[in-house]
Amino acid sequence: MAVNEAERTAMSRALELASLGPRGANPQVGAVILSPTGEVLAEGWHHGAGTPHAEVDALSHLAPGAAHGATAVVTLEPCNHTGRTGPCSVALIEAGISRVVYAAADPGAESGGGAERLRDAGVSVDAGEQAEAARDLIADWLTAQRLGRPQITVKWAQSLDGRAAADDGTSQWITGPAARADVHRRRSEADAIVVGTGTVIADNPALTARIGETLHPHQPVPVVIGSRTTPADAALRRHPHQPLFYDTRDLHVVVADLHARGIQKVFIEGGPTLASAFIAADLVDQVLVYLAPVLLGGHRLALTDIAVPTIAAARRLTIDEWLPLGADVLAVGHPTPSSGEDKNENEGAS
Known part of the structure; x- marks a missing residue:
């Protein structure tokens, strides 16, 4: 019928x-x-x-x-x-x-x-x-339910020439206020926000979701991955939630533990090494790229090695939305399923 x-x-x-x-x-x-x-x-x-x-x-x-x-x-x-x-x-x-x-x-x-x-x-x-x-x-x-792990979004901001920072390492701010507000909104929708120890040491992020200077009612749990020690006075240690620390390179172990803790939506904030590692491990469901109309040059790329040895092995994305945010543009996409991996579900009628 x-x-x-x-x-x-x-x-x-x-x-x-x-x-x-x-x-x-x-x-x-x-x-x-x-x-x-x-x-x-x-x-x-x-x-x-x-x-x-x-x-x-x-x-x-x-x-x-x-x-x-x-x-x-x-x-x-x-x-x-x-x-x-x-x-x-x-x-x-x-x-x-x-x-x-x-x-x-x-x-x-x-x-x-x-x-x-x-x-x-x-x-x-x-x-x-x-x-x-x-x-x-x-x-x-x-x-x-399908994969036994959280849904994972990887986000980064970059210049038009693909840089995440200037040559001296400074990166605040590549994008403008509208893009940063959008990031905080999306943080508030996540259960956990994940960074590497390199980002913690370089940027000292609070890893909170904010509306202006006010904390959003829902805060993601801060998660830090890496072997370097997080400073005792790091801003994230004052987060409303107790941070989780993982001293391992095995992202599948991290993801499995987050899933066991009931975390279903994970927001990867960076930096380039961590974002690239998640992509290379095929642990990404959504990609958010904030594109700023600036050129930086230099060697600080937004992504590093993502296990693509040839153009034939390129990781293809399906772009779901192009969203203007002030002077910046947000590209929202997801990995394009290979043949036989279409996730659409459709059943017949009876």
Whole structure:
């Protein structure tokens, strides 16, 4: 059965509802229950870990039996496992839902499979409606489920000729106020902000997310990677969160530990050596390059060795957005999947 106009409208509303939920260990999910004739019967969203999932939240607003023959429109495939709450797929079946339309598939080894369970119970299921918007909303959670590690963004600022600093090492500021404000906004959306010891020693960053001079309500955990000692008076030691220090070159060990700590969204701030190491290790999901209209010359490149021996081995990026920021431009991109690695999820209807 094809998705109809009422279901498309309901999915747009479900995405709005999903954004009301908190970011955290669980995904942001919204749900709308429609009558057999397309009227909205109830709405719900996930309010945080340990609370009812979006589908159950929506059903809770209906009298017993009121959902019989109704359609559930959900931004994420109904879960199929018992955690602190029961399986949403079972809740929908028991409520008498006859049709489910969901946007993004759940790749979790334990939580996935809800669509199949629904179909086995005779429920009509349609997947993929506004899937890209739904995946964008929970991209960090999807990465954690699919790859068992946080979603990782690498950011750097550079001159038009690809330099991250002048020859004397000075780098503050290559970009202007609008670009720096954008960086702080994106920091506030991350769970952790990562730098190398070289950056700590050279720039003494606070690693906080700020609005002007005011700390943002949400602060990423500061993380330092490298063998050099962080000075006792370093600004990051006054961060609202206790910094994490990793004296290792094995980034997979660092990433695994961050994942174990419940960190799902990581922001790599630099410098060039660390950014290059993450790229070379294939541990990058998003790239942010702030381009300033200046020329610096010299040898202080924005990237160093990223394991590209020939042009044929170049690491290709798909540019998702070009964003003007004052005199600067932000390029937002992600690694272009090689053949057979397309991450789009799409399931047929039944």
